[in-house]
Amino acid sequence: MIEIKEVKNVRDLKKFVHFPLRLYKNNKYYVPPILLDEINYLQKHKNPAFESAEVGLFLAYKSKKIVGRIAGFVLYEYNDKINENRVRFSRFDSVDDQTVANALFDAVVEFGKKFNATKLHGPLGANDLDREGLLIEGFTTEQTFEEQYNFEYYVKLIENYGFKKEVDWLEYRIFLPKKMDERIERISSLVLKRSNLEIAKIEKKNAFIDKYKDGIFNVLDEAYAKLYGVVPISDGVRREVVKQFKLLLDPRFICVVLNEKKEVVAFGLAVPSLAKAVQKSNGRLFPFGLFRLLYAVKKPKNIDLGLIAVKPEYQRTGINAIVLNEIGKKIINAGIPYVETNLQLESNVEVQAQFENFEKIQHKKRRSYAMDIKHCNIKQKNTTF
Numbered sequence: 001m002i003e004i005k006e007v008k009n010v011r012d013l014k015k016f017v018h019f020p021l022r023l024y025k026n027n028k029y030y031v032p033p034i035l036l037d038e039i040n041y042l043q044k045h046k047n048p049a050f051e052s053a054e055v056g057l058f059l060a061y062k063s064k065k066i067v068g069r070i071a072g073f074v075l076y077e078y079n080d081k082i083n084e085n086r087v088r089f090s091r092f093d094s095v096d097d098q099t100v101a102n103a104l105f106d107a108v109v110e111f112g113k114k115f116n117a118t119k120l121h122g123p124l125g126a127n128d129l130d131r132e133g134l135l136i137e138g139f140t141t142e143q144t145f146e147e148q149y150n151f152e153y154y155v156k157l158i159e160n161y162g163f164k165k166e167v168d169w170l171e172y173r174i175f176l177p178k179k180m181d182e183r184i185e186r187i188s189s190l191v192l193k194r195s196n197l198e199i200a201k202i203e204k205k206n207a208f209i210d211k212y213k214d215g216i217f218n219v220l221d222e223a224y225a226k227l228y229g230v231v232p233i234s235d236g237v238r239r240e241v242v243k244q245f246k247l248l249l250d251p252r253f254i255c256v257v258l259n260e261k262k263e264v265v266a267f268g269l270a271v272p273s274l275a276k277a278v279q280k281s282n283g284r285l286f287p288f289g290l291f292r293l294l295y296a297v298k299k300p301k302n303i304d305l306g307l308i309a310v311k312p313e314y315q316r317t318g319i320n321a322i323v324l325n326e327i328g329k330k331i332i333n334a335g336i337p338y339v340e341t342n343l344q345l346e347s348n349v350e351v352q353a354q355f356e357n358f359e360k361i362q363h364k365k366r367r368s369y370a371m372d373i374k375h376c377n378i379k380q381k382n383t384t385f
Contacts, residue, residue: 002067002103005283007057013039014058017210019069020093021282029140030149031275033131037244042071042091049126052076054072056111057091060100062219068094068101072108073113073126078231087112087373088229089122090130093150101157106378113373121166121370123148128230129241133169133343133366134158141363144304145274146342148170162376163369167228171364174305174355176338180328181357188325191318197265199326200256206246212256213242215264216309217295223309228345229368247272248297252334255326257319266310270324270331270339272300303331303339320354 007016017038024030042057044050053075060068071091079085089108094101104217105120124132131148136155144151191197202208217238224230233241253270277296281289310319331339343366344351 001062002099003061004103005061005109006107007059010039010043013042013057013283016059016069016091017042019066021093023093024129024149027149028279029143031145031278031314034278034285034289035283036285038283044062047126048234048240049130051236052109053126054096056108058104058107058111060094060104062097062100067097068092068104069308070104070108073124074117074191075111075126075231079104081231084119085117086119087113087115087117087122088122089120089134090125092123092154092158093254093349094154096151096157098157098160098197102161105161109354109373109376110378117376119370120163120373120376121368124229124368126231127233127237128224128227129233129237132229133368136168136365136367138171140362142321142340143275144340144342145278145305146304146306147366154288158369161371163371166368166370168346168368169366170346170352170362171343171366172341172355172360172362174339174341175359176328176332176336177358178332180325180332184321184325184328184357187318187321191322195314195317195319196260197319197322198258199322200258200264202254205249205251208251208254209242209249212264212267213238214302216256216267219264219267220307220309220310221314222311227348232239248272248293250297250300252330253303253327256321257322259380265314266308266319266323268308268327269306270303272297273302273304273340276301281298300334300336303334305339305341315350 005012007013013337017035020030021032038080040046042055044055055072056072058070070089072087072089074087087108088107094104109120123134131146133147134154135148135150137151192229217233221232245289250272254265255268257266259265274293274296277292281292292361308320308323327366
């Protein structure tokens with residue numbers, strides 16, 4: 001008998017957040033989130049991303065032991081954008097037992113139907129800055145802090161429930177040369193001059209972020225507006241993101257491009273890899289976790305290529321070369337041999353093309369699934385709610 005229990009208090013929320021630590025114990029590829037941030041993130045009243053959303057968190061018990069978890073999010077703003085009633089699942093983790101997985105998905109189906117959802121998709125977070133996608137290739141490959149690791153058997157559990165592929169994302173390891181390609185430097189200089197652009201100067205990191213943060217988020221919203229699963233980033237979410245990550249950014253790996261009006265028209269952000277530091281502390285900030293994170297920022301061994309975004313009217317002008325040249329040179333100077341990209345939609349050939357002059361390997365792939373639930377019946381009969 002599988003018992004599904006909805007999370008209603010902080011005590012159960014902590015069980016929800018900590019369950020993967022036990023499930024992935026001794027797995028060298030799993031990178032936990034920062035636990036305190038995750039606990040706050042999943043409380044609707046503390047997360048501005050859920051101001052116009054419904055949130056359901058569920059734990060699966062078998063013989064009084066937690067054997068799985070799942071979250072369901074109904075994002076009204078996203079549903080209005082695509083003109084569909086959807087519920088997305090997130091934070092799916094389970095032992096290798098189809099009955100447990102079925103019971104968890106049943107719970108999210110029933111949750112979604114309360115709010116008239118007719119389609120279930122995921123894994124997806126509350127916005128594009130959250131972890132998303134199920135790992136379907138690259139199970140024995142180094143993972144980034146920004147994305148979620150999962151066991152290979154998850155693919156079977158999800159597909160056996162009836163899910164089908166909706167989109168795939170690709171991830172690359174890009175090897176850097178000893179010196180930036182002269183063609184990229186030449187294009188960068190040409191575009192800066194031709195379009196009357198400039199690279200914003202960074203003197204003090206906090207002042208720089210405060211000055212340009214709104215312009216950066218505006219460019220991000222415009223550039224990513226048509227991408228799968230994306231919702232605009234609200235003012236509240238912007239404040240939370242800046243507050244959480246300002247301390248962990250290295251100004252060497254930030255590039256902001258301005259037009260003649262001093263408006264942000266493009267930016268790029270690479271971040272020192274936090275994966276090993278977070279793994280060593282098991283997602284905890286204290287007593288040594290914060291120190292490890294700050295050390296990883298100050299003395300990076302690996303770099304994750306976080307975001308590159310260009311205002312639509314400046315796309316296809318070669319402006320990406322400015323960002324790649326500026327950040328690439330600084331990464332090379334830091335002695336970093338390669339960078340890890342995060343998710344790139346397999347259909348987004350323009351983004352993939354910007355790395356065509358670099359040696360690279362495509363070593364991971366993630367998937368978002370979808371299924372109609374309008375006429376979906378409970379699949380795991382011997383379940384209690």
